[in-house]
Amino acid sequence: MNDLRTNFEDTVGKFVDVSGQYYPLNDPWAPAIITKEQIDAEIERLASVDRPENGRRSSLIVHPRANPATPGLATSVQVSLNVLKPGERTQAFRHNATEVNFCIRGEGVAVIGDRRIPFRKYDVYNTPSFVPYWRENTGTDLQVFLTYTNVPLLQFMQVHHWEDNPPLLAAVPHEEEDAINPRRNSPYGTFTIGDDGAMLMPYEKLINPPTVESNALHWPWEKVEAELKKLQDLGQDYIGRRLYLLYNPMTGRTNGTTPNFFATITIRPPKIVDRPHRHVSESINYYFHGTGRSTVAGNVYEWKAGDLMLSAPGWAVHNHASYDDYVYELTIQNQPLTIAMESLLWQENLKEPPALLGAQMGFDTNRKSAA
Numbered sequence: 607m608n609d610l611r612t613n614f615e616d617t618v619g620k621f622v623d624v625s626g627q628y629y630p631l632n633d634p635w636a637p638a639i640i641t642k643e644q645i646d647a648e649i650e651r652l653a654s655v656d657r658p659e660n661g662r663r664s665s666l667i668v669h670p671r672a673n674p675a676t677p678g679l680a681t682s683v684q685v686s687l688n689v690l691k692p693g694e695r696t697q698a699f700r701h702n703a704t705e706v707n708f709c710i711r712g713e714g715v716a717v718i719g720d721r722r723i724p725f726r727k728y729d730v731y732n733t734p735s736f737v738p739y740w741r742e743n744t745g746t747d748l749q750v751f752l753t754y755t756n757v758p759l760l761q762f763m764q765v766h767h768w769e770d771n772p773p774l775l776a777a778v779p780h781e782e783e784d785a786i787n788p789r790r791n792s793p794y795g796t797f798t799i800g801d802d803g804a805m806l807m808p809y810e811k812l813i814n815p816p817t818v819e820s821n822a823l824h825w826p827w828e829k830v831e832a833e834l835k836k837l838q839d840l841g842q843d844y845i846g847r848r849l850y851l852l853y854n855p856m857t858g859r860t861n862g863t864t865p866n867f868f869a870t871i872t873i874r875p876p877k878i879v880d881r882p883h884r885h886v887s888e889s890i891n892y893y894f895h896g897t898g899r900s901t902v903a904g905n906v907y908e909w910k911a912g913d914l915m916l917s918a919p920g921w922a923v924h925n926h927a928s929y930d931d932y933v934y935e936l937t938i939q940n941q942p943l944t945i946a947m948e949s950l951l952w953q954e955n956l957k958e959p960p961a962l963l964g965a966q967m968g969f970d971t972n973r974k975s976a977a
């Protein structure tokens with residue numbers, strides 16, 4: 607493989623006359639459910655095949671609408687089902703994608719860069735971009751993971767860079783204090799050229815943006831569940847959602863678990879029906895307790911514990927309802943990405959206009975009066 611030389615065909619851009627025309631209308635992907643039975647069968651199948659050389663028994667969970675070159679369960683989210691048998695471990699790997707990992711069965715240890723994370727069922731951890739990682743099954747049962755990545759976006763951009771068996775502990779260059787590092791204090795400053803805030807930034811600053819430490823973080827289910835149980839006490843009148851975002855502080859104002867996704871875990875008491883709402887971010891739910899239904903753009907879908915669902919394609923009106931038991935769900939949305947793109951329209955109440963979250967004032971709940 608040589609990525610320094612490519613023989614391109616002679617290529618010329620072309621004109622597409624759109625005079626007087628508008629942009630095409632969006633054509634959202636249909637909601638899709640992968641049932642517990644399908645997932646269980648695939649787990650057994652992955653456990654029964656010969657161990658692949660890289661140790662990764664893995665299947666993508668793909669929406670039929672996905673382009674084969676960018677296989678995702680949603681347009682921007684790749685979901686994979688990963689199995690390790692007792693005693694097995696994966697080879698080290700790294701890529702310029704970021705991941706949310708959710709253990710749905712078994713236990714083990716993940717090593718991400720210099721961090722070692724022992725985990726159990728329903729624990730979540732993230733992997734930062736381009737940090738080598740591997741995973742081991744230290745238990746006696748199969749270890750099963752759902753992994754959510756932004757790989758389809760990188761594939762669409764033709765810039766997914768990955769490396770098998772990278773050096774495990776790449777030397778991290780020592781970060782000097784800002785005060786003594788001349789690269790941090792370029793004499794070629796950024797300056798305004800008018801009174802509206804428009805500025806000019808020199809190349810030296812462009813190629814040396816501020817760095818933010820990006821770490822693997824661990825959300826043990828034991829601790830998350832204890833906090834979620836406290837949200838049960840919000841009464842039936844509470845109109846917000848009883849959830850916590852598994853927040854990674856490096857994502858700052860974009861409210862993420864990774865720079866692309868947030869992961870939230872919701873506890874939904876019996877017979878709670880959400881208000882219909884919609885958002886540009888696309889949403890994938892994994893239910894791990896209880897049963898219920900989702901109404902998405904007028905279509906009703908029933909689900910139960912162990913089902914995975916593309917539950918809200920971007921901008922489809924939806925709401926979820928629990929039946930007779932508590933529902934626990936892990937939700938992945940590409941909200942940080944859409945906030946960063948200044949694209950996150952969100953309509954919390956269909957009787958009111960949407961807001962552009964991250965740029966305009968968002969919404970409130972009645973938590974103070976409900977508590």
Ligand SMILES: [Fe+2]
Pocket residue numbers: 883884885889918924
């Ligand atoms: Fe939603």
